[in-house]
Amino acid sequence: MHRDLNHTNQYIAGLALCALGNICSAEMARDLAPEVERLLQFRDPNIRKKAALCSIRIIKKVPDLAENFVNPAAALLKEKHHGVLLTGVQLCTDLCKVSKEALEHLRKKCTDGLVRVLKDVVNSSYAPEYDVSGIADPFLHIRLLKLLCVLGQGDADSSDTMNDILAQVATKTESKKNAGNAILYECVATIMSIEDNGGLRVLAVNILGKFLSSRDNNIRYVALNMLMKAIALDSQAVQRHRTTLLECVKDSDASIRKRALDLVYLLVNESNVKSLTKELIDYLEVCDSEFKGDLTAKICSVVEKFSPEKIWYIDQMLKILSAAGNHVKEGVWHALIVVITNASNLHGYTVRSLYRAVQTAGEQETLVRVAVWCIGEYGEMLVNNAGMLAGENPITVTESEAVDVVETAIRCHSDLPTRSMCLIALLKLSSHFSSCSQRINNIILHYKRSLVLELQQRAIEFNSIIEKHHNIRSALVERMPALDEATYSSRRAGSVPAAVSTSEGAPLNPPNGVSKHTSSALVDLLDLTSDDITAPSSSGGDFLQDLLGVDQSPALSHPGTNQTQKSSNDVLLDLLSIGTPPAQSGSSTNNMSSPNQDNKNSLDMLDTLTSPPALSAQASSLVGSSMIDLLDGFGASSSVPVAEKNGLTLPSIVAFESSSLRVTFNFLKQPENPETALIEAQFFNKSPNIYSDFTFQAAVPKFLQLHLDPASSDTLSASGNGSITQKLRVKNSQHGKKSLVMRIRISYKMNDKDILEEGQIKNFPPDL
Amino acid sequence: MILSRGPKLCNFVEWRGYKVVYKRYASLYFCMCIDQDDNELEVLEIIHHFVEILDRYFGSVCELDLIFNFHKAYYILDEILIAGELQESSKKTVARLIAAQDSLVEQAKEQASTISNMIAQATK
Numbered sequence: 101m102h103r104d105l106n107h108t109n110q111y112i113a114g115l116a117l118c119a120l121g122n123i124c125s126a127e128m129a130r131d132l133a134p135e136v137e138r139l140l141q142f143r144d145p146n147i148r149k150k151a152a153l154c155s156i157r158i159i160k161k162v163p164d165l166a167e168n169f170v171n172p173a174a175a176l177l178k179e180k181h182h183g184v185l186l187t188g189v190q191l192c193t194d195l196c197k198v199s200k201e202a203l204e205h206l207r208k209k210c211t212d213g214l215v216r217v218l219k220d221v222v223n224s225s226y227a228p229e230y231d232v233s234g235i236a237d238p239f240l241h242i243r244l245l246k247l248l249c250v251l252g253q254g255d256a257d258s259s260d261t262m263n264d265i266l267a268q269v270a271t272k273t274e275s276k277k278n279a280g281n282a283i284l285y286e287c288v289a290t291i292m293s294i295e296d297n298g299g300l301r302v303l304a305v306n307i308l309g310k311f312l313s314s315r316d317n318n319i320r321y322v323a324l325n326m327l328m329k330a331i332a333l334d335s336q337a338v339q340r341h342r343t344t345l346l347e348c349v350k351d352s353d354a355s356i357r358k359r360a361l362d363l364v365y366l367l368v369n370e371s372n373v374k375s376l377t378k379e380l381i382d383y384l385e386v387c388d389s390e391f392k393g394d395l396t397a398k399i400c401s402v403v404e405k406f407s408p409e410k411i412w413y414i415d416q417m418l419k420i421l422s423a424a425g426n427h428v429k430e431g432v433w434h435a436l437i438v439v440i441t442n443a444s445n446l447h448g449y450t451v452r453s454l455y456r457a458v459q460t461a462g463e464q465e466t467l468v469r470v471a472v473w474c475i476g477e478y479g480e481m482l483v484n485n486a487g488m489l490a491g492e493n494p495i496t497v498t499e500s501e502a503v504d505v506v507e508t509a510i511r512c513h514s515d516l517p518t519r520s521m522c523l524i525a526l527l528k529l530s531s532h533f534s535s536c537s538q539r540i541n542n543i544i545l546h547y548k549r550s551l552v553l554e555l556q557q558r559a560i561e562f563n564s565i566i567e568k569h570h571n572i573r574s575a576l577v578e579r580m581p582a583l584d585e586a587t588y589s590s591r592r593a594g595s596v597p598a599a600v601s602t603s604e605g606a607p608l609n610p611p612n613g614v615s616k617h618t619s620s621a622l623v624d625l626l627d628l629t630s631d632d633i634t635a636p637s638s639s640g641g642d643f644l645q646d647l648l649g650v651d652q653s654p655a656l657s658h659p660g661t662n663q664t665q666k667s668s669n670d671v672l673l674d675l676l677s678i679g680t681p682p683a684q685s686g687s688s689t690n691n692m693s694s695p696n697q698d699n700k701n702s703l704d705m706l707d708t709l710t711s712p713p714a715l716s717a718q719a720s721s722l723v724g725s726s727m728i729d730l731l732d733g734f735g736a737s738s739s740v741p742v743a744e745k746n747g748l749t750l751p752s753i754v755a756f757e758s759s760s761l762r763v764t765f766n767f768l769k770q771p772e773n774p775e776t777a778l779i780e781a782q783f784f785n786k787s788p789n790i791y792s793d794f795t796f797q798a799a800v801p802k803f804l805q806l807h808l809d810p811a812s813s814d815t816l817s818a819s820g821n822g823s824i825t826q827k828l829r830v831k832n833s834q835h836g837k838k839s840l841v842m843r844i845r846i847s848y849k850m851n852d853k854d855i856l857e858e859g860q861i862k863n864f865p866p867d868l
Numbered sequence: 869m870i871l872s873r874g875p876k877l878c879n880f881v882e883w884r885g886y887k888v889v890y891k892r893y894a895s896l897y898f899c900m901c902i903d904q905d906d907n908e909l910e911v912l913e914i915i916h917h918f919v920e921i922l923d924r925y926f927g928s929v930c931e932l933d934l935i936f937n938f939h940k941a942y943y944i945l946d947e948i949l950i951a952g953e954l955q956e957s958s959k960k961t962v963a964r965l966i967a968a969q970d971s972l973v974e975q976a977k978e979q980a981s982t983i984s985n986m987i988a989q990a991t992k
Binding site for chain 2 (some may be wrong): 283316
């Protein structure tokens with residue numbers, strides 16, 4: 101390379117420079133930089149221009165060398181030869197980007213010269229060699245403009261010197277051909293970035309306006325791009341073009357639509373939000389499906405941010421849900437429900453509108469979910485026409501019609517969250533609408549035999565409430581108090597849309613009631629789960645994440661309010677290591693299984709329970725599934741197949757032993773399922789004290805899946821007189837290649853002191 | 869991604885944080901990938917510039933020319949762009965340079981053939 105660079109034959113040297121310029125690395129650059137510098141002053145212009153471009157690459161790779169190139173570069177700017185000038189200009193542009201001193205130097209010395217050069221080029225007469233569609237050397241134009249842009253940014257003096265020439269270029273360049281438009285575009289970009297000059301800015305925005313109305317798609321695209329930058333500077337001017345923008349949103353070209361939508365989103369403010377939203381929603385109904393997702397998301401955020409009053413917000417959201425409910429994200433309709441509960445005067449209105457909407461647009465999942473929830477909550481308002489707003493059309497809905505709606509929903513929609521919500525709504529309605537109670541009971545009975553665990557479980561529980569526990573039924577289905585919007589929005593301001601947190605008193609019939617103060621049979625069943633969940637571990641979260649080597653996303657750094665809740669959730673999630681790593685990064689915000697007694701979020705508990713493990717990357721589903729597995733052990737009658745009696749037994753091991761505790765694992769393997777091992781863990785208390793609130797947690801690496809059944813009890817009596825057993829199921833996806841390892845954590849209370857023990861189990865039999 | 873676009877749509881596509889500018893000439897698509905802050909219209913011009921030079925060199929270039937002489941096409945591309953930046957905006961100069969380098973190649977080939985003749989004769 102060195103030899104070639106010094107070759108007398110200019111073509112060979114040129115080739116060398118070419119190669120260097122395209123592919124050199126940092127070390128090569130350092131070695132050969134002096135050669136290239138020398139060649140910058142070579143007599144042959146071809147070499148010079150190649151050397152200039154080569155230097156660009158060198159300074160990009162090794163920014164320290166930039167100072168050496170400043171002077172030769174400045175010299176290049178005085179060239180006559182267009183090629184060299186072009187490359188010289190490019191070199192200077194890059195120099196300025198890389199090094200501040202170069203920028204200063206060039207600014208002081210060269211701005212005038214550059215302006216003069218540009219003037220020459222602009223005014224030059226026809227030159228066949230450089231002519232492109234009538235304009236002499238547009239490339240040079242554009243590069244010069246770019247350099248001027250960089251030089252003028254942030255510096256008022258140089259900007260002043262440039263004003264004239266910019267105005268001249270802007271007005272004189274023909275815009276019928278692409279070359280002319282390219283120059284104009286660059287000119288507008290330059291004007292936007294240099295220091296403020298009112299007249300020029302107006303000129304620029306006018307040019308953009310012209311571009312917007314041109315028929316050529318490229319031009320429009322480019323104009324939209326530039327307008328986004330212009331908004332930051334002068335949004336008034338851009339508002340004038342609002343109608344054209346709305347047209348662009350409906351354009352047939354996907355790139356243009358995307359850009360226009362972004363722009364419109366930026367343009368929205370309180371005054372124009374209503375009309376803009378109306379337009380956008382109208383378009384939502386007709387646009388094609390790939391675009392719908394984007395559009396929906398944008399409309400939803402616009403509506404949320406700028407809605408002037410609740411009733412308008414609810415109306416718009418209903419329209420969106422009817423038009424494109426399937427594209428609406430979880431967080432959005434959760435927020436809607438939060439707002440609804442807070443707008444107590446609008447409850448009647450809302451439920452009636454939802455009822456009407458579901459009649460017409462019943463196939464939108466999200467709409468159905470919201471409707472079903474509201475009917476459940478506010479059923480009697482629907483039937484009694486309570487809380488009518490002025491000017492509202494009265495509708496008569498009988499109780500059975502309301503139940504009809506829920507019934508069709510549960511029949512026609514096959515996804516789990518909707519059906520589960522329907523079941524709960526039916527329970528609530530059975531308490532409100534005593535006339536339909538029998539009918540509702542029949543519907544629920546039907547689901548007692550459902551093959552889906554979730555539905556079956558709920559059906560059985562609700563059925564037993566309806567039939568046996570009349571006395572507490574009404575307490576269970578009391579209306580939910582207004583969900584706290586402030587905490588909700590602060591949580592949501594985190595990463596993934598979080599659940600709604602409530603600060604309520606009476607539990608609203610969550611099947612996984614974490615409440616300890618209702619004495620229904622249901623809750624007793626579920627006590628065990630609440631034990632597991634309430635295992636406090638303030639620092640546990642991070643610790644266990646390390647265990648698993650899971651890289652938690654930075655979204656973990658959350659508002660402080662979420663800390664304790666979040667960490668206990670993460671503990672649970674990580675322990676059960678159910679779900680995929682991406683889902684875990686979303687786990688941070690979710691507070692689903694809120695441990696505190698006062699803090700239940702029924703709605704989302706409902707949701708989480710329902711989502712099957714395979715569902716979205718939302719951690720809510722993770723916890724939901726983990727809950728389901730926790731409940732596995734005592735789920736409804738015939739559901740869970742308990743470990744088979746016949747299977748391979750492997751020698752049991754003492755998994756963990758400390759001075760106060762012993763843990764043994766007994767293994768059972770089903771022959772048809774070699775990857776899964778059923779482990780029965782037994783805990784023995786070696787000390788003379790009784791342990792209470794005993795919890796066992798385990799974490800496994802990613803290639804394993806762990807399911808934990810609830811423990812047999814949570815009190816371990818002293819000196820090995822009794823034991824607690826707990827069943828685990830481990831599935832090894834690398835069966836045969838890697839054996840099991842597990843980290844465990846045991847916490848219990850001894851003499852009212854909280855004790856924590858941790859350990860790692862490595863002595864698993866190898867064929868697990 | 870580009871092949872699926874209709875004829876009247878604009879020539880810019882966004883991809884992985886970059887922009888792809890493409891221009892269609894009969895059955896050939898020329899694509900260039902640029903950063904977010906480069907001027908797209910100018911890139912269209914560059915593509916056109918390149919195609920015109922190819923045209924001038926090969927004389928009414930068609931797809932077959934490019935297939936059989938792709939090394940020459942790359943050669944020309946090297947003369948026009950280095951490190952992604954435009955090198956020469958004059959078509960005549962580029963044409964001249966390519967012609968000169970072509971003659972170099974011819975010379976070298978002749979030399980090589982005479983040497984190999986000599987060797988062949990010497991070892992006969």
